[in-house]
Amino acid sequence: MPESYGADSLTVLEGLDAVRKRPGMYIGTTDSQGLMHCLWEIIDNAVDEALAGACDHITVTLHEDGSVEVADNGRGIPVDIEPKTKLTGVEVVLTKLHAGAKFGNSSYNAAGGLHGVGSSVVNALSSRLDVEVDRDGKTHHMAFHQGHPGVYTDADPAHPSPDSPFKRTRKNRPTELEIIGRVPAKVTGTRIRYWADPEIFNDTARFSYDQLIDRVRQTSFLVPGLRITVVDEHIPATGDETIDEMREIDETSDETPGEGSHGTADEETESAADAAISGESVAIVAARTEAARHTHRRIEEFCHTGGVKDFVDFLSNGEPVSGIWRISGQDTYDEETQAVGEGGELHAQKVTRDCAVDIAMRWINGYDTKVLSFVNVVETPGGGTHVDGFLASITRQVRKAVEDNARRLKVNLKDANMRVERDDIMAGLVAVVTVRIAEPQFQGQTKDVLGTAQVRPIVAKMTDRQFGEMISGSKRGYKDQSSRVLDKIVGEMHARIQARKTKEVTRRKNALESASMPPKLSDCQPGNDDVAELFIVEGDSALGTAKAARNSAFQALLPIRGKILNVQKASLSQMLSNKECAAIIQVVGAGSGASFDIEQARYNKIIMMTDADVDGAHIRILLLTLFYRYMRPLIEHGHVYAAVPPLHRIALAGSHKGEYIYTYSDDELEGRLVDLDRRKVAYNPDIQRYKGLGEMDADQLADTTMDPRTRMLRRIRMEDAAQAADIFSLLMGDDVPPRKRFIVDNADDFDRSKIDT
Structure with missing residues (x-):
C-alpha cells in the first residue's frame, strides 16, 4: 500500500x-x-x-x-x-x-x-x-x-x-x-x-579564464567606451613593467563613455568609417593589448570605441569581399505588459517601447558563417526575432538584386532551380546583430533566444531600407562592393546546384549497383535507421570478435587497417583516393564537404572502437580529423562517439568466484584493488591487461564495449567551432613549430584522465 x-x-x-x-x-x-x-x-x-x-x-x-x-x-x-x-x-x-x-x-x-x-x-x-x-x-x-x-x-x-x-x-x-x-x-x-x-x-x-576574457572582450565591443579590467591573481607577476605601462597609458586617456565614432547608417564607404575612429583611441587600445601581453596575463584591459563595426572586424578571418556595412536606427513599438501598482498588485498596461538596432556585417572569402546576436549586450546563441528579421530581409533584398542583375550574373530566371537560397547568402557572412529594448522576453532564464515578436518587423524594415540601398549599389560608394558580394553569392548558388546534381547521380548509381558498399562492411539489418550504429573497428582480429559480440539487428561493423590518412595535411583528391577514407564516407552515405547532407546518413551513431592505447588514441584523432573536415555536421549534431573498452579485468575468487570487475585506467585499477583489500574480497592476483580488443572474447566485448545496456560511450562535442578549427590546425596541420611549442608549454599541465573527453 x-x-x-x-x-x-x-x-x-x-x-x-x-x-x-x-x-x-x-x-x-x-x-x-x-x-x-x-x-x-x-x-x-x-x-x-x-x-x-x-x-x-x-x-x-x-x-x-x-x-x-x-x-x-x-x-x-x-x-x-x-x-x-x-x-x-x-x-x-x-x-x-x-x-x-x-x-x-x-x-x-x-x-x-x-x-x-x-x-x-x-x-x-x-x-x-x-x-x-x-x-x-x-x-x-x-x-x-x-x-x-x-x-x-x-x-x-x-x-x-x-x-x-x-x-x-x-x-x-x-x-x-x-x-x-x-x-x-x-x-x-x-x-x-x-x-x-x-x-x-x-x-x-x-x-575558465579564456571564457571570461572572451566575454569581457565581447562586452567591450558592444558598449563603446566602457573600460573593463580583468585581474587574475592566480598567475604571479614577473615584474611591475606591465602594470606601470598600463597605468601610464590610462593616465594619458581622456576618453569618456560614448566618445569616439559609433558609426551611422549614412556612412558612405568603409574607409570613411575607418577614418571616423581617432588614431589616438586605436593607439591606446593597441598599447593596452600589447602591455597586457608583454610579460604575463595578470592584468588585461579592454576598451573599444567602434562598437559592432570593430567587433565584425575582429571576427573576420579571411580575405574580405566587402567592406563592413552598418545598419542602425531606432523605432518604437507598443506592448501590453504587467505593471506593478502602488499597492504591489499587478495590472495590464499598454506601453510604448523604444527599440535601438545596430548591425554590422561583411562578406569574406570562404563558406563559414559567423553571425552573433545580442540583446542589451546579452548574447542570444539561439537567435530570436531580431535575427529572424535580419535574415529574412537580407534574403529578400539579395534575391531582388540578383533578379535586377540577372543578365550580368548569368542567372536564368526561368529555371526554378536557379534560385538563391539563404545558405548561399550566409556563406562567408560575418555579422553582429544587436538590439536594445526594455524588458525583452527571453525563452528561459539562460536568455538563449529573444522572443519579443515586435522586434522582428522593426529589424526587417531597417534592413530592407538600408541594406537594400547597399546591395543594389544605389548608395554612393557601394557599387563595386555589392557587385563582388553578388558574384560570390551567385557562385555559391551554382556550386550548390552542381553539388546536388553530382549527389543525385551518385545516389542513382549506388541504388542501381548492389555491390556499391565496401565488401568488408558487415552491415546491420535494414529498417532500424533511427537506432542504427556503425562501429569503426581497428584491425581484423578485433573484427572477428566484434562480429560475434554485436547485435546484427542494428549494429554494423567497418574494419580499418591501422592509421588512416591525415586529411588535415592532404588534399581533397588525396583523401578521396585513400581507400579507408573513401570507404568511411561511402558507408556513412551522406556525402562529404559542402554537399554533406546529414539527413541522408545511414546510421544514428558513428562509434570509433579502437584499442585503449596510444596507437588507438592516434587512430581516433585521425578519424575525428576526417569527420571534422568532411562530415562536420555529424559532430555538431552529436552523432560521433568513442567506445571505451576496459584496460584490465579483475577475476574475483572465494564466494564471488565467476564474477569480474573491469577497470579503464591504471588509477582506477589501483583504487579498485585497494577497495577489495579493504573489504577483504578475494581476487586472482594475476590481473589480465588487454593489449587490444582482439584479446577479449565475444561476451566480454559485448558486456564492456558494445551492449547499450552495459557499455560506456564518450560523445564527441564541439562547443566552439573557431577554437576547434584552431586546435585541428595546430595538432594535425603542416606547421610543426607551433605544435612543438604547444606540447612543450602544456606538458606540465597534462592530465591523462582528460583524454577523449
Whole structure:
C-alpha cells in the first residue's frame, strides 16, 4: 500500500532555499558552465549600469582563494529602506527573487539582467558573499552565508574567508548596513565578492579564464567606451613593467563613455568609417593589448570605441569581399505588459517601447558563417526575432538584386532551380546583430533566444531600407562592393546546384549497383535507421570478435587497417583516393564537404572502437580529423562517439568466484584493488591487461564495449567551432613549430584522465 498523501506531505521552501534545492532551474548546471553563469549574472548587472550611462569602468578580479570580485563605478545598489519589505535595498536585491529596478521603465531602459534573480541566485549558491556600496559619501558593507545575512568574524579582515565564524541575523529582524568608511560625495559604485559554494557545485567545476576574457572582450565591443579590467591573481607577476605601462597609458586617456565614432547608417564607404575612429583611441587600445601581453596575463584591459563595426572586424578571418556595412536606427513599438501598482498588485498596461538596432556585417572569402546576436549586450546563441528579421530581409533584398542583375550574373530566371537560397547568402557572412529594448522576453532564464515578436518587423524594415540601398549599389560608394558580394553569392548558388546534381547521380548509381558498399562492411539489418550504429573497428582480429559480440539487428561493423590518412595535411583528391577514407564516407552515405547532407546518413551513431592505447588514441584523432573536415555536421549534431573498452579485468575468487570487475585506467585499477583489500574480497592476483580488443572474447566485448545496456560511450562535442578549427590546425596541420611549442608549454599541465573527453 502506498503511504498516505495529505497536506502534511507537502514541503514549502522559503526564500532562497528553493534555489539551493533546485539550482539547475536557475543556472542550468552545477558544473563549470553553471559556475560561469553565476559570474555572467554579476558582470551583466555591472554592465547594465554602463548601459544606463552611469558606469564607465568595471573590474573583475579572480582572487587566489578562489573567490571572484566584480567592481563597478555605477550608481551603487540603493541603501535606503524599501517600503514594502522594510529592508534595505541591498538586502532586497541580494535575498529576494524577482526583485530589482528592472521591472519598471525608468531606472533601466535596456538591461541584460532582467528576471530579477541574478544577484540573489548567486548569493544563494555562494558559501559567502560580501557586498560594498559607495553612496552618499559612505561605504556600506553587508555579508551573507548561503543567502542569509549576518556577520562574519574574520581573523584577518584583509583576507576574508567563508570559513570564518558567522552569526546569522535572526529571522524577521531588519539587517542594518554596516558603514565601514567614507568616500567623496560624488564617488559611487558597487563591489561584490563571492565564494562559490562547494556544497552546490561539483568537484569538476572550474572558472575558465579564456571564457571570461572572451566575454569581457565581447562586452567591450558592444558598449563603446566602457573600460573593463580583468585581474587574475592566480598567475604571479614577473615584474611591475606591465602594470606601470598600463597605468601610464590610462593616465594619458581622456576618453569618456560614448566618445569616439559609433558609426551611422549614412556612412558612405568603409574607409570613411575607418577614418571616423581617432588614431589616438586605436593607439591606446593597441598599447593596452600589447602591455597586457608583454610579460604575463595578470592584468588585461579592454576598451573599444567602434562598437559592432570593430567587433565584425575582429571576427573576420579571411580575405574580405566587402567592406563592413552598418545598419542602425531606432523605432518604437507598443506592448501590453504587467505593471506593478502602488499597492504591489499587478495590472495590464499598454506601453510604448523604444527599440535601438545596430548591425554590422561583411562578406569574406570562404563558406563559414559567423553571425552573433545580442540583446542589451546579452548574447542570444539561439537567435530570436531580431535575427529572424535580419535574415529574412537580407534574403529578400539579395534575391531582388540578383533578379535586377540577372543578365550580368548569368542567372536564368526561368529555371526554378536557379534560385538563391539563404545558405548561399550566409556563406562567408560575418555579422553582429544587436538590439536594445526594455524588458525583452527571453525563452528561459539562460536568455538563449529573444522572443519579443515586435522586434522582428522593426529589424526587417531597417534592413530592407538600408541594406537594400547597399546591395543594389544605389548608395554612393557601394557599387563595386555589392557587385563582388553578388558574384560570390551567385557562385555559391551554382556550386550548390552542381553539388546536388553530382549527389543525385551518385545516389542513382549506388541504388542501381548492389555491390556499391565496401565488401568488408558487415552491415546491420535494414529498417532500424533511427537506432542504427556503425562501429569503426581497428584491425581484423578485433573484427572477428566484434562480429560475434554485436547485435546484427542494428549494429554494423567497418574494419580499418591501422592509421588512416591525415586529411588535415592532404588534399581533397588525396583523401578521396585513400581507400579507408573513401570507404568511411561511402558507408556513412551522406556525402562529404559542402554537399554533406546529414539527413541522408545511414546510421544514428558513428562509434570509433579502437584499442585503449596510444596507437588507438592516434587512430581516433585521425578519424575525428576526417569527420571534422568532411562530415562536420555529424559532430555538431552529436552523432560521433568513442567506445571505451576496459584496460584490465579483475577475476574475483572465494564466494564471488565467476564474477569480474573491469577497470579503464591504471588509477582506477589501483583504487579498485585497494577497495577489495579493504573489504577483504578475494581476487586472482594475476590481473589480465588487454593489449587490444582482439584479446577479449565475444561476451566480454559485448558486456564492456558494445551492449547499450552495459557499455560506456564518450560523445564527441564541439562547443566552439573557431577554437576547434584552431586546435585541428595546430595538432594535425603542416606547421610543426607551433605544435612543438604547444606540447612543450602544456606538458606540465597534462592530465591523462582528460583524454577523449
